[in-house]
Amino acid sequence: MTVSGIPITPNTAQSLLQVLLPGETAVPGAPNGKTGTPNSLQAGANLAITVNATDNQWNRLGGVNTQVQLTALNDSYSIVPGVQAMTEGQFVFSDANAYKPFIACAQTLRADDVDGMPPLYASTTTLLSRLPGAGKPFPGFIAKPGQSGRALVGRK
Numbered sequence: 001m002t003v004s005g006i007p008i009t010p011n012t013a014q015s016l017l018q019v020l021l022p023g024e025t026a027v028p029g030a031p032n033g034k035t036g037t038p039n040s041l042q043a044g045a046n047l048a049i050t051v052n053a054t055d056n057q058w059n060r061l062g063g064v065n066t067q068v069q070l071t072a073l074n075d076s077y078s079i080v081p082g083v084q085a086m087t088e089g090q091f092v093f094s095d096a097n098a099y100k101p102f103i104a105c106a107q108t109l110r111a112d113d114v115d116g117m118p119p120l121y122a123s124t125t126t127l128l129s130r131l132p133g134a135g136k137p138f139p140g141f142i143a144k145p146g147q148s149g150r151a152l153v154g155r156k
Contacts, residue, residue, distance in 0.1 A: 016053075017121045019125075021047070024036040026058065033054060047098055047099045047100065048094035048095075050093075051086070053066060054089075063088065066121060067085050069082070069111070072108075073110055108125055
């Protein structure tokens with residue numbers, strides 16, 4: 001049954017940061033706030049990542065201009081963009097501000113509210129699935145013997 005004409009106000013007391021990868025779509029009210037499967041990812045290629053400020057039911061909060069930062073938890077070779085200010089509760093890390101993973105394996109990426117101003121938005125973490133090309137060294141680098149391109153040790 002659908003009921004119309006009832007205003008719904010987001011719960012700003014419990015605020016989160018939602019991380020969306022290409023292929024995922026925000027779905028307020030869903031258990032994890034999104035649907036879809038992330039598109040295939042490639043090590044060394046830019047990856048556009050959307051970060052939304054949401055309430056505890058994944059409703060996007062307009063009017064939020066907090067500063068957010070991405071952190072790659074297990075890819076020390078990745079290129080992680082700097083701190084960015086949200087506009088109306090969203091920032092899309094893309095183009096010059098895109099995230100660029102370099103290790104071809106499952107990765108964990110975290111979004112944090114870093115401006116220190118209340119309300120503080122809870123960090124969220126997302127797991128990026130295994131990247132195609134695992135086991136292949138990246139152009140311009142050689143791998144240690146037996147490490148299949150996952151540990152970069154120097155230039156050719």
